[in-house]
Amino acid sequence: MSRTCRMSFELLATDGKARRGRLTFPRGTVETPAFMPVGTYGTVKGMLPRDIEAIGAEIILGNTFHLWLRPGMEVIKAHGDLHDFMQWKGPILTDSGGFQVFSLGAMRKIKEEGVTFASPVDGSKVFMGPEESMQVQRDLGSDIVMIFDECTPYPADEDVARVSMELSLRWAQRSKNAHGDNTAALFGIVQGGMHQDLRMRSLEGLDKIGFDGLAIGGLSVGEPKHEMIKVLDYLPGQMPADKPRYLMGVGKPEDLVEGVRRGVDMFDCVMPTRNARNGHLFVDTGVLKIRNAFHRHDDSPLDPTCDCYTCQNFSRAYLHHLDKCGEMLGSMLNTIHNLRHYQVLMAGLREAIQQGTLAAFVEAFYAKRGLPVPPLD
Numbered sequence: 001m002s003r004t005c006r007m008s009f010e011l012l013a014t015d016g017k018a019r020r021g022r023l024t025f026p027r028g029t030v031e032t033p034a035f036m037p038v039g040t041y042g043t044v045k046g047m048l049p050r051d052i053e054a055i056g057a058e059i060i061l062g063n064t065f066h067l068w069l070r071p072g073m074e075v076i077k078a079h080g081d082l083h084d085f086m087q088w089k090g091p092i093l094t095d096s097g098g099f100q101v102f103s104l105g106a107m108r109k110i111k112e113e114g115v116t117f118a119s120p121v122d123g124s125k126v127f128m129g130p131e132e133s134m135q136v137q138r139d140l141g142s143d144i145v146m147i148f149d150e151c152t153p154y155p156a157d158e159d160v161a162r163v164s165m166e167l168s169l170r171w172a173q174r175s176k177n178a179h180g181d182n183t184a185a186l187f188g189i190v191q192g193g194m195h196q197d198l199r200m201r202s203l204e205g206l207d208k209i210g211f212d213g214l215a216i217g218g219l220s221v222g223e224p225k226h227e228m229i230k231v232l233d234y235l236p237g238q239m240p241a242d243k244p245r246y247l248m249g250v251g252k253p254e255d256l257v258e259g260v261r262r263g264v265d266m267f268d269c270v271m272p273t274r275n276a277r278n279g280h281l282f283v284d285t286g287v288l289k290i291r292n293a294f295h296r297h298d299d300s301p302l303d304p305t306c307d308c309y310t311c312q313n314f315s316r317a318y319l320h321h322l323d324k325c326g327e328m329l330g331s332m333l334n335t336i337h338n339l340r341h342y343q344v345l346m347a348g349l350r351e352a353i354q355q356g357t358l359a360a361f362v363e364a365f366y367a368k369r370g371l372p373v374p375p376l377d
């Protein structure tokens with residue numbers, strides 16, 4: 001079946017293992033390394049589409065599983081697709097639903113055909129497999145579609161991880177078959193737990209099937225930081241150089257820096273938005289907790305070096321006040337700042353790679369936090 005992918009990837013510069021690139025879609029370009037704000041239910045929580053654009057995000061993430069269950073495809077398709085429904089004009093990546101199914105624990109039953117589970121919305125019995133996931137993502141109008149996979153739990157011994165990885169490879173082939181003539185990019189997901197040989201077998205299997213990009217799955221699932229870094233030390237560099245590399249569900253600013261240093265191009269995480277709603281705000285020195293009482297009389301901006309709407313207009317005292325009162329505006333302003341902080345970090349990393357000054361950028365990043373630069377393997 002002939003198919004031309006509507007996404008292209010261009011590698012513009014490298015600095016060590018780090019890569020500076022560009023994704024091009026009919027809906028716009030995405031400069032990489034890129035961070036994608038998470039819009040689980042067709043909304044980045046607390047953000048209007050114009051706010052998302054204003055903080056510099058070029059691509060967002062939607063959640064196949066949750067949108068399929070609520071409001072359902074019939075409602076979204078009546079508007080056109082997810083872009084029309086939520087009024088976001090840029091590219092959208094949708095995850096396949098595999099991680100959400102994994103998160104259901106005892107509520108789900110995994111078989112070769114797919115996964116049967118009790119809907120967290122109304123308790124009804126629901127089935128999703130690779131074919132269903134591909135159809136939903138086609139209906140959503142996703143620009144990047146993720147294969148349906150099983151997220152290997154942590155901890156998992158080699159036998160458990162192998163069975164899970166091999167199931168994901170079979171589902172990867174079914175996902176590719178079901179994707180068919182859809183011109184959206186289709187990304188494979190490397191699994192295998194913390195076992196290097198299984199990760200490499202997974203990557204080899206995905207390469208044989210053939211995908212437009214590759215993701216690293218099964219991290220940020222409870223493993224210690226050093227275990228995650230160990231996987232990142234060897235895996236991204238083994239992925240095809242001419243395809244984008246996506247680290248799923250990770251994470252803190254430090255994690256983004258370490259991923260970029262090891263050759264990752266794309267990231268997503270709920271951390272900046274979730275932390276914003278809990279009053280944990282990212283600044284160059286680390287995390288500022290706006291709920292602390294000493295901010296009550298602080299008339300200084302949240303971050304005097306930040307150009308976001310929040311920092312340009314409001315004091316820490318005001319943000320503290322909104323948080324103490326439970327005002328929704330507080331969460332909105334906090335979210336604007338956190339997401340802008342992430343976008344500025346990514347822009348800084350891109351510029352440093354372009355200029356060949358990544359080592360100096362990373363050193364300054366950690367120095368502001370009073371931390372040593374972690375070694376690169």
